Amino acid sequence: MSEGRTTRADVKRLVHMIVALLGCLHLCGGHWGVMQAVAWTSMLADYSAQDGFVVGAKKTFDGEHPCCMCKAIQEGKKKESGAHDKQLPAPNPGLMLKECVLSPALVISPPAPRDCVVLPAPDLDARGPRLGLRPAVPPPRCA
Secondary structure, three states: OOOOOOOOHHHHHHHHHHHHHHHHHOOOOOHHHHHHHHHHHHHHHHHHHHHHHHHHHHHHHHOOOOOHHHHHHHHHHHHHHHHHHHHOOOOOOOOOOOOOOOOOOOOOOOOOHHHHHOOOHHOOOOOOOOOOOOOOOOOOOOO
């Protein structure tokens, strides 16, 4: 296939990514953020048309001049958080968190050289005269 063509698998992958992104956005409460951005955009346009951009921006983001959409978003957030709070179990007054005292850390020192046993291995001694020498060349084979 040529590089410029979009395949069915590419479109399917894109749709899956968009659905996953929208799902994550919803789980994180991003729908409220999107609606708030829309409300701020409309407020900025309205207030800027009346009073100029700088004053309109101040009115939009100062929190003292909310529009009806901002009020509805705040109310929706309160209802949603209230629904989550009702699902939590009530704390048991008989249970208390008690103080936990940790014991001191166990310190293990490395073994001293006198505790280690070194066995001589003359064939494996790399400090001998063979260090740096080339390996022996095998004898030639007869043809």
